[in-house]
Amino acid sequence: MATYDLLIKNGTIVTDQKTMQGDIAIKDGKIMEVSTNINADATQEIDAEGLHIFPGLIDSHVHFNEPGRAEWEGLETGSKSLAAGGATTFFDMPLNSTPPVVDKENLLKKKACADEKSVVNPRFWGGLVPENIDKLKELHDNGVIGFKAFMSPSGIDDFHHADDETLFKGMKEIASLESLLAVHAESTVICEQLAAEKQRNGQTTARDFVESRPIISEIEAVKRVISYAEATGCKLHIVHASSRKVVEVIEEAKKRGVDVTVETCPHYLSLTVKDLEEQGGLAKCMPPLRDEDEVDELWNAVKNGEINVIGSDHSPAPASMKTITDNFFEGWGGISGAQSTLNILLTEGYFKRNVPLETIVKLTATNPAEIFNLTTKGKLAAGFDADITLVNLNEDFVLNKEDLMYRHQHSPYVGRTYKGKVKKTIVGGNVVFDNGEIIENK
Ligand code: ZN
Numbered sequence: 001m002a003t004y005d006l007l008i009k010n011g012t013i014v015t016d017q018k019t020m021q022g023d024i025a026i027k028d029g030k031i032m033e034v035s036t037n038i039n040a041d042a043t044q045e046i047d048a049e050g051l052h053i054f055p056g057l058i059d060s061h062v063h064f065n066e067p068g069r070a071e072w073e074g075l076e077t078g079s080k081s082l083a084a085g086g087a088t089t090f091f092d093m094p095l096n097s098t099p100p101v102v103d104k105e106n107l108l109k110k111k112a113c114a115d116e117k118s119v120v121n122p123r124f125w126g127g128l129v130p131e132n133i134d135k136l137k138e139l140h141d142n143g144v145i146g147f148k149a150f151m152s153p154s155g156i157d158d159f160h161h162a163d164d165e166t167l168f169k170g171m172k173e174i175a176s177l178e179s180l181l182a183v184h185a186e187s188t189v190i191c192e193q194l195a196a197e198k199q200r201n202g203q204t205t206a207r208d209f210v211e212s213r214p215i216i217s218e219i220e221a222v223k224r225v226i227s228y229a230e231a232t233g234c235k236l237h238i239v240h241a242s243s244r245k246v247v248e249v250i251e252e253a254k255k256r257g258v259d260v261t262v263e264t265c266p267h268y269l270s271l272t273v274k275d276l277e278e279q280g281g282l283a284k285c286m287p288p289l290r291d292e293d294e295v296d297e298l299w300n301a302v303k304n305g306e307i308n309v310i311g312s313d314h315s316p317a318p319a320s321m322k323t324i325t326d327n328f329f330e331g332w333g334g335i336s337g338a339q340s341t342l343n344i345l346l347t348e349g350y351f352k353r354n355v356p357l358e359t360i361v362k363l364t365a366t367n368p369a370e371i372f373n374l375t376t377k378g379k380l381a382a383g384f385d386a387d388i389t390l391v392n393l394n395e396d397f398v399l400n401k402e403d404l405m406y407r408h409q410h411s412p413y414v415g416r417t418y419k420g421k422v423k424k425t426i427v428g429g430n431v432v433f434d435n436g437e438i439i440e441n442k
Pocket of ligand 1: 061093313315
């Protein structure tokens with residue numbers, strides 16, 4: 001019998017600390033050895049000459065909608081698109097499935113569905129809504145990665161946003177469970193007033209929509225929820241910060257000793273209001289896209305180590321819900337992008353702005369594993385799970401609609417040229433994506 005199940009030879013291994021030539025040996029789904037030259041026999045060997053080897057991405061922010069709303073996206077199509085983009089683990093948000101994940105019963109339904117359909121490792125967020133504070137413990141006991149609350153309406157009728165009382169009480173409970181709360185931080189008061197005023201005046205362009213959800217609305221909500229975190233001791237994670245001005249508020253809190261982390265998303269790092277104007281619904285999200293100078297500043301925050309995590313916030317919907325004719329207040333807010341995260345970070349970050357590969361590994365694998373206690377993931381090292389992505393950094397490609405593995409083949413990134421192509425994705429030692437094709441291992 002061979003010593004190892006799989007041997008990856010002659011690749012350029014990228015960790016959060018360094019980049020080096022080497023081999024990786026795998027057995028029973030685990031990395032057994034990482035070194036410059038492994039001389040051992042293996043059942044399967046991959047020649048990674050000319051390829052970079054990354055830890056598989058951990059996408060801590062996706063909306064796969066299943067069960068119950070699978071016509072928007074599904075666990076099979078969503079997970080396949082992640083594999084095609086080099087991700088090996090996802091955390092699914094609690095709101096878009098029906099029923100939403102607000103108690104144990106609904107969590108177990110989603111888990112069963114994911115176990116059957118996902119080609120990568122699934123993990124789940126539990127919801128914090130005004131109705132379920134007494135259910136947080138059962139969700140925690142059944143393995144949610146943390147809790148998610150909205151400070152403004154979520155867009156889903158049966159997933160209510162957390163008012164201040166819910167947030168405060170919920171955070172006390174979550175702190176006692178030693179779990180974490182992720183929040184969508186926009187001020188309801190500011191956004192609703194501005195939106196109503198704009199629409200009353202017939203102002204419904206892309207720019208009007210963006211102005212109705214200003215950066216100050218994020219800042220206000222972030223400051224408020226940070227003050228609750230300080231009072232309750234609840235570990236806090238701010239998702240999808242759209243501007244460095246928001247990140248600065250979080251940075252100040254970190255310096256005061258508040259246990260808070262921040263995520264941004266590939267769309268805030270590569271798209272602007274101009275894209276929203278040109279592409280309509282495909283580029284609509286909340287918080288909205290900002291202007292070019294904000295994109296540059298956000299990259300500076302990435303370079304400066306002020307961002308902890310990059311998650312896709314893949315939030316797809318059927319084309320009919322993404323069509324905007326003239327009123328940008330209509331149509332679903334959410335971007336289809338899970339397949340493109342690594343492509344965007346390599347093209348816009350590594351190649352265009354000299355962001356080190358090690359930083360990209362930190363933001364997409366090592367940091368999320370640490371923040372969310374995935375103790376066997378996020379690193380290419382002996383003893384860790386064999387979740388691995390092989391990338392050809394020298395290969396350019398234009399993203400075509402047909403390349404997308406989403407249920408609905410649309411994305412604001414279609415037609416763009418990317419440098420750095422995912423060649424293989426390995427989950428638990430099994431190749432699940434190989435040269436454009438999903439490999440079924442079940
Ligand atoms: Zn989201």
